[in-house]
Amino acid sequence: MLVDPSRSEPREAARIAREARAAGAVGILIGSSFDGTRDTQLVARTIREAVPGFPVALFPGSAMQLTEEVDLVLLLSLVSGRNPQYLIEEHVRAVPFFQRHPVATLSTGYILIDGGRVTSVEAVSQTRPLPADKPELAAAHATAARLIGMQAIYLEAGSGAPRPVGTEVIRACRVAVPGLPLFVGGGIKTPAQAGAARAAGADFVVVGTAVEEGGVPGELRAMALAVRGPGTTR
Numbered sequence: 001m002l003v004d005p006s007r008s009e010p011r012e013a014a015r016i017a018r019e020a021r022a023a024g025a026v027g028i029l030i031g032s033s034f035d036g037t038r039d040t041q042l043v044a045r046t047i048r049e050a051v052p053g054f055p056v057a058l059f060p061g062s063a064m065q066l067t068e069e070v071d072l073v074l075l076l077s078l079v080s081g082r083n084p085q086y087l088i089e090e091h092v093r094a095v096p097f098f099q100r101h102p103v104a105t106l107s108t109g110y111i112l113i114d115g116g117r118v119t120s121v122e123a124v125s126q127t128r129p130l131p132a133d134k135p136e137l138a139a140a141h142a143t144a145a146r147l148i149g150m151q152a153i154y155l156e157a158g159s160g161a162p163r164p165v166g167t168e169v170i171r172a173c174r175v176a177v178p179g180l181p182l183f184v185g186g187g188i189k190t191p192a193q194a195g196a197a198r199a200a201g202a203d204f205v206v207v208g209t210a211v212e213e214g215g216v217p218g219e220l221r222a223m224a225l226a227v228r229g230p231g232t233t234r
């Protein structure tokens with residue numbers, strides 16, 4: 001479950017996290033394409049206090065959002081783009097933070113796939129997504145990320161995308177990076193879409209907008225069930 005601090009204030013984020021855990025989600029990602037530092041830190045702290053022991057990972061839009069109040073930082077490199085700021089610059093800016101706070105990191109190849117409209121991540125990063133109907137191109141990016149040593153892949157259609165990442169793209173990337181954690185998110189609104197992403201090879205199916213805006217615990221439970229299968233909701 002993804003919580004965006006620019007959309008959910010700390011108390012609301014904690015409520016979502018509580019419901020997410022009860023519904024069978026495996027953890028919380030906190031992040032935003034465009035957001036200041038204060039809210040991210042507050043949201044992370046409030047979630048940890050409200051739901052102790054529930055895994056919390058940071059999904060930062062920039063080095064400005066770094067906080068030590070998480071279990072893990074997804075150190076994202078936007079490998080589908082050619083903007084050096086999101087390939088290496090933000091990482092260099094993050095070094096003083098990591099020197100002060102030894103938080104665990106997961107080097108993650110972040111691949112933006114066309115989801116049917118311009119989303120915040122495309123606008124903020126000033127990079128074009130890869131075409132949705134070219135699984136081989138997405139797989140080549142995932143393979144390159146693996147070959148240069150990245151530890152995970154995140155396939156992203158962009159928050160609120162009309163079309164989630166297609167199953168052919170997920171399947172091709174699954175084959176390209178056997179053994180690496182594969183996250184898939186952006187525009188997943190129904191249990192069927194969540195289940196399809198999982199069946200195509202996603203290790204983690206990320207849902208944000210549908211739950212943050214819909215706020216229906218039953219729907220969240222149905223999504224978790226579709227991803228994890230019966231008998232494994234907790």
Ligand code: 1GP
Pocket residue numbers: 002156157158159160161184185186187188206207208209210
């Ligand atoms: C966005 O992948 C996440 O970075 C989640 O997207 O908000 O569309 O669920 P949604």
